[in-house]
Amino acid sequence: MTTDVKSTLVLVRHGQSVWNQENRFTGWVDVGLTAQGTREAKKAGKLLAKEGLRFDIAFTSFQKRAIKTLWLTLEGIDQMYIPETKAWQLNERHYGGLTGLNKDETKAKHGEEQVHIWRRSFDVPPPQIDTDNDYHPANDPKYAAYDPAILPGGESLKMTTERVLPYFNGQIRQFLEAGSNVIISAHGNSLRALMKDLFQVADEDIPGFEFPTGNPLLLELGEHQKVLSARYLDEKRKKPLPM
Numbered sequence: 025m026t027t028d029v030k031s032t033l034v035l036v037r038h039g040q041s042v043w044n045q046e047n048r049f050t051g052w053v054d055v056g057l058t059a060q061g062t063r064e065a066k067k068a069g070k071l072l073a074k075e076g077l078r079f080d081i082a083f084t085s086f087q088k089r090a091i092k093t094l095w096l097t098l099e100g101i102d103q104m105y106i107p108e109t110k111a112w113q114l115n116e117r118h119y120g121g122l123t124g125l126n127k128d129e130t131k132a133k134h135g136e137e138q139v140h141i142w143r144r145s146f147d148v149p150p151p152q153i154d155t156d157n158d159y160h161p162a163n164d165p166k167y168a169a170y171d172p173a174i175l176p177g178g179e180s181l182k183m184t185t186e187r188v189l190p191y192f193n194g195q196i197r198q199f200l201e202a203g204s205n206v207i208i209s210a211h212g213n214s215l216r217a218l219m220k221d222l223f224q225v226a227d228e229d230i231p232g233f234e235f236p237t238g239n240p241l242l243l244e245l246g247e248h249q250k251v252l253s254a255r256y257l258d259e260k261r262k263k264p265l266p267m
């Protein structure tokens with residue numbers, strides 16, 4: 025173990041979802057895991073079990089693909105007892121007017137480059153949808169308790185960062201500061217928002233980073249949550265890291 029480690033943070037992107045498999049822009053649509061996604065989440069638990077870590081608290085989104093991934097992962101390490109907080113702020117980036125479209129068909133219509141910009145750029149949002157659109161969270165009973173004005177109808181990664189980071193700083197950082205081990209099960213882009221902050225990735229470099237599904241990223245953190253080490257637990261399915 026690296027010296028001066030104060031806490032451990034594990035970030036896990038949900039296992040493959042039904043719309044990942046169908047190659048559709050998903051965002052806030054609450055699709056479930058596929059059979060492969062379920063296997064990936066169980067494997068995440070097995071990989072974590074080998075690390076012998078004990079977690080103090082878990083966080084996840086309001087979306088069942090991430091919630092189920094958390095549950096299967098915690099089951100795999102026999103730590104289902106830990107407190108678990110769900111927050112919409114950890115949801116996937118809202119894909120606005122692209123929601124539900126097939127990614128390859130969208131490339132054929134708008135070009136590869138435009139689709140890459142929508143998917144991976146820092147500050148280019150997808151087309152916005154109105155609050156009367158079926159895909160707007162204002163029409164989803166899960167978000168009935170929230171003011172529609174704060175719920176997104178299409179977000180860039182930058183906009184996603186603007187709700188993920190205040191949540192992380194206000195609700196999660198205190199546990200890491202106190203030396204607790206924390207697991208967050210979330211989504212490709214809400215996790216990229218966190219990665220950007222934790223690794224201090226420049227806006228222009230963030231398109232180069234993305235999370236594999238169901239592969240826990242284990243971060244050893246020092247003082248003030250400085251990243252001391254980072255590695256994906258499934259070596260064969262890892263992606264580049266900004267360190």
Ligand SMILES: O=C(O)[C@@H](CO)OP(=O)(O)O
Binds near residue numbers: 048051052117119143
């Ligand atoms: O569709 C989505 O919501 C996300 C994650 O699956 O896709 P992308 O890879 O385009 O960020």
